[in-house]
Structure formats: structure tokens, C-alpha cells
Amino acid sequence: MTDSPPPASLELSLEVSGLAYAYPDGHQALFGVDFTVRRGERVALLGPNGAGKTTLVLHLNGILTAGAGSVTVAGLPVGKAHLAEIRRRVGIVFQDPDDQLFMPTVREDVAFGPAAAGLRGPALEARVEYALSLVGMEAFADRPPHHLSFGQRRRVAVATVLAMEPEILVLDEPSSNLDPASRRELADILRSLDITVLMVTHDLPYALELCPRSLILSEGTIAADGPTADILCDEPLMTTHRLELPFGFNPKTAPA
Amino acid sequence: MGAGHAHRLYRHGHTPLHALPPHCKLAAVLCFVVVVVSTPREAVWAFGLYAVLLASVAAVARLPALFVLRRMLIEVPFVAFAVLMPFVAQGERVDVLGLSLSVNGLWGAWNVLAKGTLGVAASVILASTTELRALLLGLQRLKLxxxxxxxxxxxxxxxxxxxxxxxxxxxxxxxxxxxxxxxxxxxxxxxxxxxxxxxxxxxxxxxxxxxxxRGYAGTMPVIDEVTATRRQWSRALTLPLLALPICLLGWTTL
CATH class of the missing domain: 1.10.287 (Helix Hairpins)
Known part of the structure; x- marks a missing residue:
């Protein structure tokens, strides 16, 4: 951890090294996780239930503090010193949009992050409008979140994070509970964004569709790191880590 | 209990009352209620005048009388005990339709009933003309x-x-x-x-x-600043300002 990182690390959006964590009750969730994500990459983080994916995500913006190892976001180490800046840089979209959207209207919810960072007035308005336009939800600005469909809520949840102009977008199970049309709309949106994405998911076809590179997190360590298609085609690897392709889905013949 | 559950109280409209900033309306209702409560219970005519004032406010907001009256039913469980007062209170008694009632209790019941009803009516009008969201902004503005x-x-x-x-x-x-x-x-x-x-x-x-x-550190950022002009304030405060002389008159004519 240096305050003036060498130029090479500026190309990295996220650098996780030797990250280990045990919950206060003694249960150890992470045993030395190492990986990096380059700027502009879209990476899928795959893994069975209980592999420690959510625990890892909560380390990325300093909600959990590493027992050992470090997380660095665009050269800035995650730590107490600049927590506000880290939370602006790492935009986490949680799994349940009802948890993420806690303000009475969509507009206020999207404004929450930038306003907490001190943005006011017309600049704030412009930021909100821009973030909503990225996900195609401008027309819903004054609606209360609970009047939207699930897919719309998920898109607004993405906008709330984009409004903070993050360095990296972290999505926790972005396709869960979405119908096929909403799923495709979200995929189109994610592809259109010019931003680094780390996507935590069980949805292997979705990972293949959106992320050229995948990581497998299993039993608290990174078990594989490579092109998504290669990983999905490696049957022994997949079986070892309790990953299964949906019925009838063949990654070899799926359109890239 | 479906969608829109939280907004059932609000009645959409474009009247001068709907347009007033929420914190002005809140302050006006509060002042009005304070004036009503401090009126002596013996000045029966004063309460009639207050009711007329509220009725004209409801008319400005184009709220149908039946609509307001139905909303006011919420008051019933709260004033139920007022009905008991004439029976249980002590002191001088009077016979009405063969029932022996306490004079003190009758006045007490009237006091609770009249002041409670006026307060509820004012709140119903406020809630029907102000969105819940705006009410919260108003409370925030009033430094709750x-x-x-x-x-x-x-x-x-x-x-x-x-x-x-x-x-x-x-x-x-x-x-x-x-x-x-x-x-x-x-x-x-x-x-x-x-x-x-x-x-x-x-x-x-x-x-x-x-x-x-998303950067929450204990305080909500102010996203919508509600403001009011002097003119809006004076409009909102018309109601309590009209009520005040009635109250004073009530005290002087005792």
C-alpha cells in the first residue's frame, strides 16, 4: 500500500490481494483471495452458495474490514481514512432492489448518493437525470419505487449507483427474479455502459453473455480465473465447484 | 392494501390550498389548533364560527363535505369516552330525558367533542391537500x-x-x-x-x-429544499389569524 502508486496500477480498477476474513463468530469465509480487475473490464464472479461471494463484495467498499490482506480501488487502499471516497468509487447494486431503494421517490433515491457527497441544486438535478437516462428510466423520476415493476426497480437501483460516477460497478445477482425481457434489457444497459463491472452471479449464461472473463470463488479462495467460455466448458472444474449449466445450454454453441 | 396504500389520504387537486408550501400549512394548522384549544368551553358560539372557518377552507380546496365528514369518523374511538363523562363526573346534576347527568361532565364532554372535532377536521383538510412526501419535507423544514x-x-x-x-x-x-x-x-x-x-x-x-x-453518515442529505414566500406564509396564516380574535372575544364575553 503506497500513497503514490506506480503508473501501471492506475490501469487497475480493483486489486484484491491476500484477502482473508473471519466473522466475529469465528466462521472463516475468505482464505486469501487474490485477483485484479483492469479498467473497463467486465468480470463475472461465479461460485456456489456459501462460497463467500457476498462477504467479498462487502469488503470492496469497506463495510467489512479485512482480517488480512488488502483491497485497492483505482490506487486507493480501502480503509478508514477515505471511506467516503471509496464508497463513491465502488458502486454496489444489492440483490433486492427494495433494500436499495429506500427513498420515497425514484428521483430522491438516485439523488441520495451524490447529495450525501455534497452535490446540490442544478448540478444534482443534472446528475440524476443523466443517471436515469443511462438506464432508460427518466420518465419514472417522480414515481415511488414500490409502484414500479421488479425489472424497473432493478434498473433504478443501477441508476442510484451510476449517479455516484463510480470507478467500478459491483452487481450482486443482477439477473435474479427478472423475467427474460427485463433480463435482456438489463444486459443491454450493462453493455452500453463504459464502466468496469464486477458481476456476482449464479446465472452462467448471463455471465457468458456479458463478461469475457470469469473468476470462480470457492471455499473462500479464487479457484479459477480465465475466459468465461473456457471456464464454462471445463467440466471437471465446474463439477468440483458445484457449478452447473442450465438444462439444454451449451457454452460451446452459444452465440458470443 | 395494494399499491397506493400510502396515498389514500391525499386527494389530488389544483387549488390554492394544494399549492401552498407544506410547512406553511403545517404551521397554520398547529396555530389554529392551539387557538381552538385555548378557547373557553362556555363560548359555544366561538366553536360554531371556527367550524364555519374550516368549512370555507374546505370549500377553497374543493373538498366535498361528505368526503371530509367520512374521514372525520376516525375520531369516533377517541371521543367515545367523552360520552361517558356526563354519567361519571361529580358535582351538580341535571335531569335530561329522565337521566341524571352531571353538569360538569356535560361541559367536559362538549369541550372534548368540540375541540377534538375541530382539530381532526383541520388535520383531515391538511392531509387531503398535502402529499405525504410533502408533509415530511415540511416537517423537515420546520426543524423536526x-x-x-x-x-x-x-x-x-x-x-x-x-x-x-x-x-x-x-x-x-x-x-x-x-x-x-x-x-x-x-x-x-x-x-x-x-x-x-x-x-x-x-x-x-x-x-x-x-x-x-452510498455514503450515508448519519444525516439525510437535503435533496428538496422547500421554500415559501412572505405572501404564501400570510395566506396560510389567514386561518389562525382569523381564529385568534374569535378566541379573544370568547374570553372577554365570559
């Missing part, structure tokens, strides 16, 4: 402790979510053949309530995580 405003705004946001969760739990219960028929089933309902509490509590924790992930 921010924590209270936050709690109220979360209630609005999550009321439907929790009601929906409750509905799903009921459907799940009934799908497995359960029907709450009597005391024997209270245990099951109790456990459901407990489960609902724990679920809501856990949701609270997840919401809090999402909030700190």
Missing part, C-alpha cells in the same frame, strides 16, 4: 428532529413492502389449510407476527448496508 423525519419517511416507503410480506405469509398459511378460527390459533398468528418482525428487522439491516454503501 431529523431522526423522526427519517423514521416517518421509511414508514411510508416500507409500509407497502411489509404489508405485502404479511399478505404472502397469510397466503402461505392458508395454502396449507390453516384458518384462524379462535383462541387456539392465536399461537400461530403470534409466531407469524414474530417472524414478520424478524424479517423486517433483517430488512432494516440490509437497507442500512445499502445506505452506508
Amino acid at each position: 428532529p431529523p431522526l423522526l423525519v427519517q423514521i416517518a419517511s421509511f414508514m411510508i416507503r416500507y409500509g407497502d413492502v411489509i404489508a405485502d410480506e404479511m399478505r404472502r405469509m397469510r397466503i402461505a398459511r392458508e395454502s396449507r389449510g390453516f384458518q384462524a378460527k379462535g383462541v387456539r390459533h392465536w399461537g400461530v398468528l403470534g409466531k407469524t407476527a414474530g417472524a414478520l418482525f424478524i424479517r423486517s428487522y433483517e430488512r432494516g439491516e440490509r437497507v442500512h448496508l445499502a445506505m452506508i454503501s
